[in-house]
Amino acid sequence: MTDATRPGEGWADPRWRGAALDWIGDRLGRHGRRMVGPVEPRVRPWSLVWRVPTDSGDVWFKANNPGTRYEAGLSAVLARLAPGRVLDPIAVDAGRGWSLLPDGGRTLRDASGGGGDPLARWERVLPEYADLQRAVAPDAGELLALGVPDHRPQALPELFGALLDDGESLLLGSADGLTVEAYELLRAHRAGFAEDCRRLAGSGVAPTIQHDDLHDGNVFVADGGYRFFDWGDASVAHPFGTLLVTLNSVADALGLAEGDPALARLRDAYLEPWSDGHDPATLREAARLAVRVSRVSRALSWRRALCGPDPARAQYASAVPGWLRELLAPDPL
Incomplete structure (x- = not known):
């Protein structure tokens, strides 16, 4: 059986497709269901x-x-x-990175298209997401053992340094990549970045699952x-x-x-569930630091997403240096 170790090739292989369809049919059968028509695909790198x-x-x-394969097992653990x-x-x-999911219905983006106050809706969404994070925090070690990437503040300085050594991902010298000047500024920022991470690690807020792409879709x-x-x-x-992307x-x-x-209003709505053990000023400072250092998390996420040889990856490759350039921009919060 061909596995999806080569996106764009493995997924197009008839043997891989046949194995996946067989797996879907078997798992549906265990729930008393069956396929009644052809699948409709959407492929990304x-x-x-x-x-x-x-x-x-x-x-x-x-x-x-392979770079995001942990998602399948993570989905099952989060459901528990x-x-x-x-x-x-x-x-x-989990081994093959396959998951079969029920239809979730309307997205927040769909609902926003129907009218209403989107800011008020986000004020309701964000505390619920914070409650999810707080519920999962005691089991963060289980997620790490599952293979979920370790982007805890104490791990990020080393990951940042390794990323700066990856010239291919940074597209150094290309039109979409880092300029020599930006690259040198980022290297000079390593000590400051490590200090931000040290302060964030000392915030007293436990690490947990961080979606890193939480938007209305x-x-x-x-x-x-x-x-x-x-x-x-x-x-x-x-x-x-999470506040960076959201x-x-x-x-x-x-x-x-x-x-x-309005953005500060949403930030404070998200932080409110943590107010039982931290004062507002401490939480806001931790949010500022977390948004800053999570720019490196976004760059790392994109590098994992583009780890295969799919030719379509080129259209997204600028995201890695793009997020690193954001480290040189002012704080949004």
Whole structure:
């Protein structure tokens, strides 16, 4: 059987496709269901997703590339640790990075298109996501053992240094890559980055799952709350790093300028669940530091996502140096 170790080749191999369809059929059969039509594919360098029609509604098959393969096992563990906050997989093959998931319904993006106040909706979403993170925190070690990347503050300085030594990922000298000047500035920033990480590690907030790509397309609107999905960029990290992508995405969607009070409002709504053990000023400073250092987490996530030889990876490759350049920009919070 051909595994998906070569995205763009393995996933297109008829033998791989046949094995995946057999697995889907078998797992559906164990739940008294069967396929009733052809799958509808969506392929990216980091994953293949099929919409699978069945006799009782659509389900979704996902195969991850080697850099994000841990997502399948992570999905199953999160369903156990935070029931009701994530999709409960129908089946998982953690070794192959395969998962079969129920349909989650409308996303937050779909719901926002129907009107209402998107900021008010995010004010409800973010505390629920924070509750998920707090529920998972005691079991962070289990996630690390599963292979979820270690982006805890104490691990990031070494990862940052290794990333700066990866000239291929940085696209040094190319139009989309780091300039020599930016590269030297980043190397000079290593000590400052390590100090930020040291201070963040001392914030007293426990590391936990950090989605690292939480936007309105990765949240389902469910009866009585929200469910969070698409964990392929996730890591074990300081939880507040989630604000980097989330606030950026909200600002882009709503046309908010950097420093808009609405973004601070969302930050504070997210931080509120931690207020039982920390004062607001401490939490806000930790959020500022977490957003800063998580720019390296984003660069690392993109490097994992693009680890295969798929020719389509070239159109995304600028994301790695792009996120590192953000380290040289002012803090948004």
